Amino acid sequence: MITAGVDLATQPAKTGLAVVEWSPGAARLTRLQLGVTDHDVVEVAGTAQKVGIDCPLGWPDDFTAFITAHAAGRVELLAAESGDELRRRLAYRQTDRVVRRAGYPPLSVATDRIGLTAMRVALVLEHLAAAGAPVDRSGAGVVAEVYPAASLGRWGLPHRQYKREGNRAARAALVAALRERVPWLDFGGFVALCEESDDALDAVVAALTARAAALGRCAPPPEQDLERARREGWILLPEGPLSTLVEG
Template sequence: MITAGGDLATQPAKTGLAVIEWRPDEARLTRLQLDVTDRDIVGAALTAQKVGIDCPLGWPDDFIAFITAHAGGRVELPTAESGDELRRRLAYRQTDRVVRQAGYSPLSVAADRIGLTAIRVAIILEDLAAAGAPVDRSGAGVVAEVYPAASLGRWGLAHRQYKRESNRAAREALVAAVREQVPWLDLGGHGPLCEDSDDALDAVVAALTARAAALGRCDSPPEHDTERARREGWILLPNGPLSTLVLDDSDGGSR
């Protein structure tokens, strides 16, 4: 099996891409790079069973309905809804609310700069679909929406204050913790880049989360939220230890 991970930004220079090749009792990071183009991501996704992308895959249903009504000049608001309640409902997707309840803080794709990155990923998803890849924003297709910091937290690893150049020491400690927890993962000489760049490190975590998603070891949207997740996207959080991502027996889905 091959999984990929993309830490997306508006510009290629701040975008990371990781590719991990999985075998029954080991895994190897075969590719890790920065300065990643849309074509790079699409190409990696087409060779992988699952690609984890750290970016919202859609916008809140209520936000779309609101701006559509606003464009037509016919906005109707519930009289009992306060300004703060309205803004929260429009700003966050259902998956964002679920992840917040789990103790993490996803950004608002409707009211934060990450919305610019989401425009980029929307084009990438279209390119993947045009190439024949099964794209489902709920995570059922080749693409899984991931949240690296939350994945690290779920795996019992440090997940705060490891970003930016000033936190290099924290990244070094985090890479060391990953090596200790999963000695079967060969970083293939890319460890220093993970320590240098949080974009590269997040791409690796995204590829690891993609493996969890491919094995069915992530929290999928509940049945009543599935259709909404196919429009808004759904953050897949791992629900098992990092150590369970490598298999002791034959890896039946390898490619």
Template sequence: MLTLGVDLAAANMRTAMAAVEWLPDRAIVRDLVLDVSDARIVEASEHADKVGLDCPLGWPEPFVALVQAHRFGHVTDTDADGAQWRRHLAYRLTDEVVREETSIIPLSVAADRIAHAAFRCVGLLAMLAAAGHNVDRCGGGRIVEVYPAAALCRWGLAYRGYKGRGQNVQHADLVTALREAAPWLELGAFEGLCRRSHDAFDSVIAALNARAAAIGKAVQPSDEQRTVARVEGWIALPTGPLSDLIDGAEGMSGGD
């Protein structure tokens, strides 16, 4: 099995992509690149069994409905001063599930800068669909939405403070912690890049998260949640430890 992890930024710069090959007793990082274009992601996806995209695949349904109603002047029932009303506009169903499961509050695709990456993702998903990939926003096809911070949390690794100006955890140390927690993961010649770039590191985590989704070791939407998740997207939150990724192949599920 080959999984692809993409840490998607708004532009090619800061977009990272990792390819991980899965063997019975180990996983090998076969490629790790920065400044990746949409075309390169689509081409690499042709060879992958599962592609983990670190980016929201859709917007909250109430937010979309509000924008549509506002466009035509049909907004009649709002609670602009209500925090709960605004929260429903800002966060997707899957964001709330991640919050309940991990206490991590995902960035809002409706009210935060991550929307710029999501704008790009719309075009990327269209390109992937045109290339023949099953773009099921629930993750049932080749493409699945992942969230490295939540995956790291589930795997007992530091998930805050390793990127940005307020960095208080060196992501180079996080690479060391990952290698100790997953001795079966071979970074090879790409270890230095992982230690230098948190974008590269996140793309490797996205590829590991994609493996969890591919083998049935990630949270899936219930039948009731699936209708909304098919529109808003669904984060494939791992359900168990890192060792599941090697030991749990019996739960393997398909892609396209």
């Protein structure tokens, strides 16, 4: 099996891509790079069983309905809904609420700058679909929405304050802790790049999460949220320890 991870940014220069090849009891990081284009993502998705993308795959249903109504000049508000309640409902997807309750508050794709990255991923998904890849924003297709920091936390690893240049020491410690936890993963010559770039490191974690998703070891959307997840996207959180990724 091959899984891939993409730490998506608005521009290729800050976008990381990792590819992991899996065999019984072992795995190998065969590709890790920055400067990743949309074409690179589509190309990798043609060979990978699952691609984990660190970016919201859609916008909140309530937000899109609100914007559509506003454009038509007919916004209707519930009288009992306060300003804060309305903003929270418009700002966050159902998956964001679920992940927040699990202790990992995601950014709002409707109100934070990550919305710019989501514009890029929307085009990537269109390219994937045009290439014949099964795209399902709930995670059932080739693409899975992932949240590397939450994955690290679920695996009992440090998951805060490792991003950006000033946190290189913390990132190096995280890489060391990750390598100790996954002795079956051959990092090849990419250890230094993981230590230098949080974009590269998050891509690796995204590829590991994609493996968990491919094995059915992530919590899927509950039945009542499935249709909404297919529009809004759904963050797949891994269940079980990292060791389960190489069992069987």
